[in-house]
Amino acid sequence: xxxxxxxxxxxxxxxxxxxxxxxxxxxxxxxxxxxxxxxxxxxxxxxxxxxxxxxxxxxxxxxxxxxxxxxxxxxxxxxxxxxxxxxxxxxxxxxxxxxxxxxxxxxxxxxxxxxxxxxxxxxxxxxxxxxxxxxxxxxxxxxxxxxxxxxxxxxxxxxxxxxxxxxxxxxxxxxxxxxxxxxxxxxxxxxxxxxxxxxxxxxxxxxxxxxxxxxxxxxxxxxxxxxxxxxxxxxxxxxxxxxxxxxxxxxxxxxxxxxxxxxxxxxxxxxxxxxxxxxxxxxxxxxxxxxxxxxxxxxxxxxxxxxxxxxxxxxxxxxxxxxxxxxxxxxxxxxxxxxxxxxxxxxxxxxxxxxxxxxxxxxxxxxxxxxxxxxxxxxxxxxxxxxxxxxxxxxxxxxxxxxxxxxxxxxxxxxxxxxxxxxxxxxxxxxx
Amino acid sequence: xxxxxxxxxxxxxxxxxxxxxxxxxxxxxxxxxxxxxxxxxxxxxxxxxxxxxxxxxxxxxxxxxxxxxxxxxxxxxxxxxxxxxxxxxxxxxxxxxxxxxxxxxxxxxxxxxxxxxxxxxxxxxxxxxxxxxxxxxxxxxxxxxxxxxxxxxxxxxxxxxxxxxxxxxxxxxxxxxxxxxxxxxxxxxxxxxxxxxxxxxxxxxxxxxxxxxxxxxxxxxxxxxxxxxxxxxxxxxxxxxxxxxxxxxxxxxxxxxxxxxxxxxxxxxxxxxxxxxxxxxxxxxxxxxxxxxxxxxxxxxxxxxxxxxxxxxxxxx
Numbered sequence: 001x002x003x004x005x006x007x008x009x010x011x012x013x014x015x016x017x018x019x020x021x022x023x024x025x026x027x028x029x030x031x032x033x034x035x036x037x038x039x040x041x042x043x044x045x046x047x048x049x050x051x052x053x054x055x056x057x058x059x060x061x062x063x064x065x066x067x068x069x070x071x072x073x074x075x076x077x078x079x080x081x082x083x084x085x086x087x088x089x090x091x092x093x094x095x096x097x098x099x100x101x102x103x104x105x106x107x108x109x110x111x112x113x114x115x116x117x118x119x120x121x122x123x124x125x126x127x128x129x130x131x132x133x134x135x136x137x138x139x140x141x142x143x144x145x146x147x148x149x150x151x152x153x154x155x156x157x158x159x160x161x162x163x164x165x166x167x168x169x170x171x172x173x174x175x176x177x178x179x180x181x182x183x184x185x186x187x188x189x190x191x192x193x194x195x196x197x198x199x200x201x202x203x204x205x206x207x208x209x210x211x212x213x214x215x216x217x218x219x220x221x222x223x224x225x226x227x228x229x230x231x232x233x234x235x236x237x238x239x240x241x242x243x244x245x246x247x248x249x250x251x252x253x254x255x256x257x258x259x260x261x262x263x264x265x266x267x268x269x270x271x272x273x274x275x276x277x278x279x280x281x282x283x284x285x286x287x288x289x290x291x292x293x294x295x296x297x298x299x300x301x302x303x304x305x306x307x308x309x310x311x312x313x314x315x316x317x318x319x320x321x322x323x324x325x326x327x328x329x330x331x332x333x334x335x336x337x338x339x340x341x342x343x344x345x346x347x348x349x350x351x352x353x354x355x356x357x358x359x360x361x362x363x364x365x366x367x368x369x370x371x372x373x374x375x376x377x378x379x380x381x382x383x384x385x386x387x388x389x390x391x392x393x394x395x396x397x398x399x400x401x402x403x404x405x406x407x408x409x410x411x412x413x414x415x416x417x418x419x420x421x422x423x424x425x426x427x428x429x430x431x432x
Numbered sequence: 433x434x435x436x437x438x439x440x441x442x443x444x445x446x447x448x449x450x451x452x453x454x455x456x457x458x459x460x461x462x463x464x465x466x467x468x469x470x471x472x473x474x475x476x477x478x479x480x481x482x483x484x485x486x487x488x489x490x491x492x493x494x495x496x497x498x499x500x501x502x503x504x505x506x507x508x509x510x511x512x513x514x515x516x517x518x519x520x521x522x523x524x525x526x527x528x529x530x531x532x533x534x535x536x537x538x539x540x541x542x543x544x545x546x547x548x549x550x551x552x553x554x555x556x557x558x559x560x561x562x563x564x565x566x567x568x569x570x571x572x573x574x575x576x577x578x579x580x581x582x583x584x585x586x587x588x589x590x591x592x593x594x595x596x597x598x599x600x601x602x603x604x605x606x607x608x609x610x611x612x613x614x615x616x617x618x619x620x621x622x623x624x625x626x627x628x629x630x631x632x633x634x635x636x637x638x639x640x641x642x643x644x645x646x647x648x649x650x651x652x653x654x655x656x657x658x659x660x661x662x663x664x665x666x667x668x669x670x671x672x673x674x675x676x677x678x679x680x681x682x683x684x685x686x687x688x689x690x691x692x693x694x695x696x697x698x699x700x701x702x703x704x705x706x707x708x709x710x711x712x713x714x715x716x717x718x719x720x721x722x723x724x725x726x727x728x729x730x731x732x733x734x735x736x737x738x739x740x741x742x743x744x745x746x747x748x749x
Binding site for chain 1: 498499500501502585586587588592602603604606607609692693694695697698699711713714715716717
């Protein structure tokens, strides 16, 4: 008697828990009947998002759809996707993602819907208007899985007043950059000659342009790790050395762009290499103490020339499990239209469409020197700023280790050799 | 439980035999009421504790990575072998977890005892002092992390400026390879000592005055009275405080993540087991490996809890 009732209750409990999980994890599929009038959009905190947010009522009016917006910080967004997409949730329709960070993993896991047909369906919206690099980054195995919205190149931010006071020219080569940083640090020890990201993983993207300009890359043409080449070793020791020798005193090895940007905008450094899409942080008087003294230039040339990355940092995709894919596409089509891209570009977000760059209105709001630097970078740019692998997070930690080692004064070449071994075994493990 | 369950003979007759369809359910319910009443709690435990734990255990035996919905292979204890032989990340993380917990606990208990003794006897303005001491306890850990990060910033932070005024050169604090863990321990001590004070104060207030008075009459000084009378009497309470605070300290994640981010800094300088497991799961998407770390972590926590409860039983005797 007793035993049987235990079994019965256990069965009820099990059935109920199954019912509960069914409630939360259900849905999915592409049932057209379930197409809802509400599009659920998840976006990252970004200047681009602010512009879109303000314009959403416009979209709701013209399309008759309702937009439910979730806005998150970069890391929280990543975690959110990890949890929800992993569970096969249909709670997200449109998702803003980083093609070079998560793109490969998302496509491999089948999180992103195939948009190949959608992008070619509307000639007025014009997929052909998109620059080649960004399109390549959102195309996986021949399928278009995302529409790029923001592009980025690394440029040199500098302090006009400090250069003038020291009688220095804007550096055109890496050697000139080092000499100028040295001169400024020597003349005023309070001001750093150079600042940039120092965090192991955060610094990788900004280091990549130095690596290319010295003639290296993360992997060679045969797909093997190439962190122990002469070029790579020189790049590691140059980037790390600039920060170690001419960087801020007591430099932290955890800096991403907010920390490095803060040092620059507080007037603590003469040179700073960073993504161009963040320039408003330096020129906006509300955020920067040196807003009127900031100049921009293309990345100085290394032995292999000036080769900054030129990449799409963010794109919009559609969740494969969304039951609202048609309306999700309508939102993307509107948010990435020529008009909206131009409006975003004028607000300071470099766009991926060729038309906004050829249009003089598109660069009218940019400082002249920045627009020139962007144009030059777009010409010589390299299409990736981090290793192109599935588990980018882990790869960044490996290839970033020698940067941090150099900054802290360890043997740069030895660190590069260690990273080479680790990175090759990582690449091997990804192939399995 | 047994109180709620009267002997069978005491149950009303109608509850035992079937008498008409309508009362079937109530008869049934009456017969099984101990299960019925316990059901919500059982379901809660099942869904929210047993299931996740069992799922984690299952994942730890597979090669799950990338997406948890992707096909996985059962690989037995291979993940555990990988983790237990990992001297690069796992064992240093175990070391950091234990030293973080050990040091933080030691400071918290000693400081907590000192403060509790000061607050024990009534004095003027007692209420205000108590409120002020409890303030850190109510602050959100992530906000606390952010606040200390600014205070300890090597360039613009308040602490280094203060040190500069008295001629001490700036220290790296959170950004130093050797100083980061110590700085986070300090933050933990700052935030959680009040909780220890609270527990110990409750214990002190419940002590009877007689043994102390007797010792006084016998001519014992303050130190003797504390070490031979108060402390032994307080031992069970101290162990409760260590138990509660210890489990919490082992699991610390918020302030570490808020101050050093993923991976516990560029050199993993504050990477504890919790931070490591989070990185494996959310950054590397290696769910199998991450689950193995979590199961091992779980065993460490259970083990230390067991040791302390043994100690408490001994202290109670």
